[in-house]
Amino acid sequence: MPQDVASPAGQVAGTDLTLLLENLKTVLGMAHVLTDPADFAGRLVEDRGLYQGHALALIRPADTEQVSLAVRLCRAAGVAIVPQGGNTGLVGGGTPYGAVILSTERLNRIIDIDPLNATMTVGAGCVLANIQEAAAEADALFPLSLASEGSCQIGGNLATNAGGTAVLRYGNARELVLGIEAVLPDGRILSDLNGLRKNNMGYDLRNLFIGSEGTLGIITAAVLKLFPKPVRRATAMVACAGPYPALALYDKLRRENADTLSTFEYIDRFALQTVIRHAGCTDPMTEIHPAYCLVELTSANPADDLDARLETALAAAFEQEVISDAVIGTSEARKDALWRMREELSEAQKSEGASIKHDVAVPVSRVADFIETATAACKDYMPGLRPCPFGHFGDGNLHFNLTRPQDMEDATFLKEYPNFNRIVHDIVHEMGGSISAEHGIGQVKRAELKRYKDPVALAVMQQIKTTLDPDGLMNPGKLF
Structure with a gap:
């Protein structure tokens, strides 16, 4: 993964920094201005460990007024601020470089x-x-x-x-x-x-x-x-032959159950296998299938018989050979077990070695085309690669993750990040899609944004940034 990070911003002389920290302690309280790196070590690393930053201090304002005062003090001192919440981002958007980390954890009311x-x-x-x-x-x-x-x-x-x-x-x-x-x-x-x-x-x-x-x-x-609040839900794990039948099933369910269809998650076999192998989940079916869909209908109407609606729809899909098998959750515990196979997926992937992740979106009508085309292109580039596509089929957002070949070192594989980005993102762009669906740009996709974003739109974004933040002190090096 290329470490193209922002240069340290907002560096100030030692005496000025001392004065800033003293002023921040006066405004926020001694206990909420931390300067020992041991106190905020976990906040310097991106969730997947791709970026390691450094900070001048960690501050924890208690309310909006304290945030305002802290921002004014930092601006006057020429010190950059990196806002942080739970620090669970996946694009390096919360990693500081010579900045003050402003935690929002106390704004929790x-x-x-x-x-x-x-x-x-x-x-x-x-x-x-x-x-x-x-x-x-x-x-x-x-x-x-x-x-x-x-x-x-x-x-x-x-x-x-x-x-x-x-x-x-x-x-x-x-x-x-x-x-x-x-x-x-x-x-x-x-x-x-x-x-x-x-x-x-x-x-x-x-x-x-x-x-x-x-x-x-x-x-x-x-x-x-x-x-x-939903009071009824019907949940099923459905097996099919690949992304095209999955898309056909989604279209059928959308047409017939649009008022109750809440979830339609696509899960490739390799993705499902990772949670079976590493998260203690049990294969819901007796046979192995190329792909699966987690489907859920919900309703706030206690009179809705969602199980019957889902069973009817899936039976018709089976008769039409759109799906190969299905397991419907017959109890709340069973429904939760089916959901766990999706929820544990990202964490379970880590046990298979390094993963190059793509959070992309294409028109819903092209999701199957994208999976087939991108999978073939990436495997042609690197034999032995283990693609792990999964995600939110119904809104066109896919997590097209690529797990390293079993005989390749993590570090060697991660050096291929730019090459796989180009392969995958070019296909996304050709299909009228977006290289960032829900994770953001952060540091990971800054160069990619310049390649694929409309130049006029990018210029307007930069003008807005310059107008509101002329000194470039608010989360510098991210997005731009």
């Missing part, structure tokens, strides 16, 4: 729940799983769901416009937010915490910050949409 307006206002440091739990206690659903939901924070989810397994039904993070509060690079507070579904008072600044990866400011709070 559920500020308000309005069941009638179907909204929840939360601090950026709230862990996603805690938000889901608070919504459930209010007899509602917050549908954003990720493998890292037990540790990732909503501010980071919004900063990267996270997707997850429920995008098919509810949309990605951007579609789940009505209002935000953010601290700008000059310390001003942008306050737009409204719960309005319709609001045409000028530019939609909310969406400027969602997906900006902390380069335009720091999201400190958000108003989230809530949905009726």
